[in-house]
Amino acid sequence: MSKGVRTRAAILEEALSLTSTDGLSGLTIGLLAERTGLSKSGLFAHFGSKEQLQVAVLRQAQECFTTHVIRPVLPLPRGLPRLEAFAEGWWAWNQSPPFPGGCPIQAASLELDDRPGPLRDEIAGAQRRLRTFIQQGAAMAVTAGHFRPDLDCTLFAFQMVGIAFAQTMTCRLLGEPEGLDFVRRAWRAQVTDAAAAAHNQTGEISHVD
Amino acid sequence: MSKGVRTRAAILEEALSLTSTDGLSGLTIGLLAERTGLSKSGLFAHFGSKEQLQVAVLRQAQECFTTHVIRPVLPLPRGLPRLEAFAEGWWAWNQSPPFPGGCPIQAASLELDDRPGPLRDEIAGAQRRLRTFIQQGAAMAVTAGHFRPDLDCTLFAFQMVGIAFAQTMTCRLLGEPEGLDFVRRAWRAQVTDAAAAAHNQTGEISHVD
DNA sequence: TTGACAAAAGCACGATCGTTCGTTTATTTT
């Protein structure tokens, strides 16, 4: 690994931290240069423009999420087991991501939703892929008989995304310790509803853990 | 109404528009002065500091929300009717608020959740009050017999907040036209679940509209 | 209508923003 690639990675790591606390618009070249011990111009040369730096940060955030949350659950059996594990991993990610602040992509989703351009496209793509992943996970659960056949998997993904946002607001903004508990119960209710007519009517489903 | 109060109101209205598209950190004194036709210093004198301007904007946003969404439903009968009307009003507000961008408070909730200070306190207070309003609305529905007695009203509010966030992401960031449809179905599912054992088991409840 | 006071303007400040360019220092490759 050559020098350039190594420092670029170091820059992005620090940039990710900064973004998680101050947002994409709070990510500033001068401050980032100071924290990495580089000169502004030296750092700048790695990206060519601020916007490209921001895009790189978003890409890095996605990769980080994939590594921490997505990839670990892929070896698990399709359907409910994988879905449950993903959920628990996602809640844990939201609760304390590998940066000082909250999930940068979640924050950027509301920060840039009215400003068209490459940045918004990047985040929109990330959110779309995530939703698709959830939706397909639910579809597998249907195929496996864990979920009822008439389940709307897109709606299922929509609801799960909602829980994640509510978690961030409750735990991070309001700082309520029982937030994670709400998350789990909301998720349990959703899973129970999705499984309603599959095995039985009472919502008693086979657990993973 | 004296001159000062009038221009202050005009400033705040324009500031609210700006914040809705560019966020609280994108709200800049120079740009705001330009749009209102005032000088930077003339505008600045109305607030004393940028932070106080931001606080004023957040207060204005809350008042606007109260006027458009909260107040209209207060005359309605307690319980489900009022709750349903509030829901529809809230979805409409999220779909197209009275500003060019999205709801500033929702955006600021994720923008400032890691930066302690008066601004975060203001938003946190707003979100707490909103959640309390929902929670009490659900409690009234329990009292009225519309919802089951063992309903966790705090969890109910948590879930509803989640739907609102998911709506913004789906409709505003992703621009999916069927987003509002998801919102209504998710909300319907939540209401159905909350009403489950009240009148009957099928989720068939008395409608308002 | 004049005098008191509020509101806005004008100007300047230090700081920081993103960006460019020429130079110097490291790292590769030959």
Next chain:
DNA sequence: AAAATAAACGAACGATCGTGCTTTTGTCAA
């Protein structure tokens, strides 16, 4: 080790940031 290339620096750019002043303009009551 020398030549070629990549990486980082230093200094400066125009612009804009938030924030102080002083002065001018406008408003409102006596």
